[in-house]
Amino acid sequence: MELSTNLLIFTGLSLLMITTAFAAVTTSRIMRAVTYLLFVLFGTAGLYFMVHYTFLGAVQIIVYAGGIVVLFIFAALLIGKGTIDITHTSKRRYFAGILTSMSGMCIALYLITNTNFVTDKFTVDGVTMKTLGNALMGTAKHNYVLSFEVLSILLLACMVGAIMIARKK
């Protein structure tokens, strides 16, 4: 019962993601491409919400849709209209692009068809915030305090660097 409603939502989300992903790479206007990419990311967030991974879904929206696309829009806006010309590319780059995307698709298809997905360990209830927080800050096995701290140092370095660049007269 639950399954086919899920299937319906999954089909809808994947159709949205596939169409907007195609639109993102086929459009010639950079701002439209960014906006279509936003909908791909929303679709991904929707998939996470569908399997009750609400934290991952919210992070997907807040980090990708909220942060990166806003940054991208700033970059696209600051670069300006005339500087990016993606309508006239050389034949060599055209074929290189096709080759790259085809090989990427082959790798992805090979991985999807040859992976044993562990479905029996999957829980539909999702993970609570408390479990996640303990796992992120814990020091026991399968906890992530080291990577968490390393990432915070990286972000701190980024912030200090940004301030240094901004202060330079």
Next chain:
Amino acid sequence: MLDFNTITTAIDQYLHSIMPAQAAIVTECILVALCAVLAYVAFAIVMIFMERKVCAAFQCRLGPMRVGPWGLLQVFADVFKMLIKEIISIDRSDKVLYNLAPYLVVMSSVLTFSCLPFADGLQVLDFNIGVFFIMAASSFGVLGILLAGWSSNNKYSMIGAVRSGAQMISYELSIGLCILVIVVLSGTMQISELVEAQRDGWFIFKGHIPAFIAFIIYLIAGNAETNRAPFDLPEAESELTAGFHTEYSGMHFGFFYVAEFMNLFIVAGIASTLFFGGWAPLHIAGFDMFNDIMNYIPGSIWFLGKTFFVIWLLMWVRWTFPRMRIDQVVSLEWKYLLPIGLVNLLIMTICVVMGWTF
């Protein structure tokens, strides 16, 4: 006391009895969405009327008085005017993005709106991550504003949009820190649990000094998030005509207008949930008789009462203070509110660890 869980359970059972389970779920989703959107519009109308009357009161005027008794029908007249206006298309604008932008803004606002706890059981979305989802949902509204400004092919719109982007991204940090203060105090992010934890005392009393500081910072940052005076630089009339929605007409402009008012409602609603206990009635430990009397007032009235009190506070600020300059807006956030917020979070953590809360 009126419990909405009984009503929703009854509807759920009725739908399950007349149709298969899947169809019932789909029907419920559609019904809930319809109710949420209708409530959204209804509150928007109330808010617009309230804004006019409050504004008039602060300027020693009467406000709208001619259409209907006390001008009650003025907003409906305005809505009809807006609906029958032509939606024009702008020369050399990006049509797709131009038409998409208002919907992005409204989408973000409706998603956030559906997280508000109106009463016990009267809440659409209640995730385990709760307040974090609210932050995520409200974070992409700024994209609609940026796209609106960019696609209008108008430099005033563009300046308004970039100002709005800078302002909203900055003040989101302060809002996040204020929410974190309450999360530290309560130990949960789920909205229903947050309200439940405030049954024996609202967080603004339980968390005393740090909670009060967080409330003040939240009010300032929330005012900036909704682009209202003294932070209404994105649509500063005297310099940018109407900012990012200069080129919009008809209902497309209406969407921006409604979303702005509803964002004010949402900010106030979240403030009343986090600091004043949402639908939880006022309880004072020891006064059992007083607590019993307070229990007779329904939760939805408590929630709306607190929310409209916070809205009134924000409107008071909006009609009292003059507009700030953009550099003042940005330095207020980065040089004052953010450091105070960080220190405040530290104070709250120390208070919770040492057990200095009520």
